[in-house]
Amino acid sequence: MRGKFNSYLMIFGIELMLFVSLFNTILPPLLVYADDIFCAFIVALLVVNVIRGKKVFKFYIFIVLLIPIGLMGNLIFDIQPNFTLALTDAFMFLKPYILLMYITTTISPAQAKHIYRVTSKVSKAAIILLSAFSALSFFFKSIFSRMLNGNLEFVFYSGFTGTVSMTVILCMAVIVSDPQNNRLLYYILSSIVIICAKSGLGMLAIALYAAVYLFFEKKKRFHWYYLLIIVPICLWVGRNEISGYLLNTNAPRYLLLYYSFVTAWSCLPIGSGFASYGSSLAASQYSKLYYNYGFSKRWGMSVGNTSFLMDSYYPQIIGQTGLLGSALYSIFIYKLFFKIIWPTKNISVKSASIFLFAVWAASGLGFGCGSYWGSLVYIIIPILYLVGKSKEEAQC
Numbered sequence: 001m002r003g004k005f006n007s008y009l010m011i012f013g014i015e016l017m018l019f020v021s022l023f024n025t026i027l028p029p030l031l032v033y034a035d036d037i038f039c040a041f042i043v044a045l046l047v048v049n050v051i052r053g054k055k056v057f058k059f060y061i062f063i064v065l066l067i068p069i070g071l072m073g074n075l076i077f078d079i080q081p082n083f084t085l086a087l088t089d090a091f092m093f094l095k096p097y098i099l100l101m102y103i104t105t106t107i108s109p110a111q112a113k114h115i116y117r118v119t120s121k122v123s124k125a126a127i128i129l130l131s132a133f134s135a136l137s138f139f140f141k142s143i144f145s146r147m148l149n150g151n152l153e154f155v156f157y158s159g160f161t162g163t164v165s166m167t168v169i170l171c172m173a174v175i176v177s178d179p180q181n182n183r184l185l186y187y188i189l190s191s192i193v194i195i196c197a198k199s200g201l202g203m204l205a206i207a208l209y210a211a212v213y214l215f216f217e218k219k220k221r222f223h224w225y226y227l228l229i230i231v232p233i234c235l236w237v238g239r240n241e242i243s244g245y246l247l248n249t250n251a252p253r254y255l256l257l258y259y260s261f262v263t264a265w266s267c268l269p270i271g272s273g274f275a276s277y278g279s280s281l282a283a284s285q286y287s288k289l290y291y292n293y294g295f296s297k298r299w300g301m302s303v304g305n306t307s308f309l310m311d312s313y314y315p316q317i318i319g320q321t322g323l324l325g326s327a328l329y330s331i332f333i334y335k336l337f338f339k340i341i342w343p344t345k346n347i348s349v350k351s352a353s354i355f356l357f358a359v360w361a362a363s364g365l366g367f368g369c370g371s372y373w374g375s376l377v378y379i380i381i382p383i384l385y386l387v388g389k390s391k392e393e394a395q396c
Helices: 002-022 027-052 059-063 066-075 083-106 109-139 161-176 184-196 202-215 224-237 239-246 251-268 280-284 289-293 314-341 349-363 372-395
Strands: none
Touching: 002 027, 002 083, 002 109, 002 161, 002 372, 027 083, 027 239, 027 372, 059 066, 059 083, 059 314, 066 083, 066 314, 083 280, 083 314, 083 372, 109 161, 109 184, 109 372, 161 202, 161 349, 161 372, 184 202, 202 224, 202 349, 251 314, 314 349, 314 372, 349 372
């Protein structure tokens, strides 16, 4: 019974987050917090399981330590003195990693296979649905105008091109992990959605999966010199975003990254604390630092229009937890890759995991990775890890 509960709980969580992210603009406002409520319930279950003696990966300590470091910044530097807001922001940051910890701690390979089978069906349905409506909206713009934004880009009912693209990327990663699926078909359908959405990150993902498939899965063994081909191709595909967002000194993403290092340096070594820089709460409460850095005078970064202030992930880690927190986070990501993703022997599952992880890592330069996207990524990656593990055992 407990095994079924675990499986159905995670299936419910995945489907809920996919549904809310895709239909965000037409759902009741309360559902925006669906991932927060779900994860709060997971925290309680995780604590119970740890008390009962469930084994937890030791390297999770590196991500957990960021919480006291950030809260110490709140106490020392007083940029965000409201401790309730700081704790809320800390929870929102830790949310994807809580899901990761819960799955690797409590889900068995057999349960993971059940979750994987259902999620694979949901992923196929989502890609077919989105590709059909993206094509229809391209040819019949007036009829399907509600699915387009002001630039006539496909957003479905999510409100953002990035949300649609990241949903497709996530679903594609699940599907391509199994060679028995018609991977080429779903790759083409995913490409149609991404082209209609005109998503830079999506185009990078399409190129990246082709590279992972050709140079990793097909070759069976990866050689470092493949990067001499892969990296230039990815840089060329993402050239508009790189030049427009990361190299443009007036672009919000550049400014957020630049001033995150300014913040980390001025608040050595622990950063300015939670809800003070780069996070959604730092934007909604409008941090004192944003006035200091002149953000209040820039469009999309001002008090009345904070939309661009949430186009960040790494900046909030660097700014809010400082050089010490950034170092610990880097160690955690390194350990995560080489403890969970790289050891997988099933080549298709491993390729899909590397692809999804790489897209998530790239998205941190210009997107908030702690919402539905980050939460779903850190559900799917450990599920793929456990599925790969069960396939290895079956081959023995």
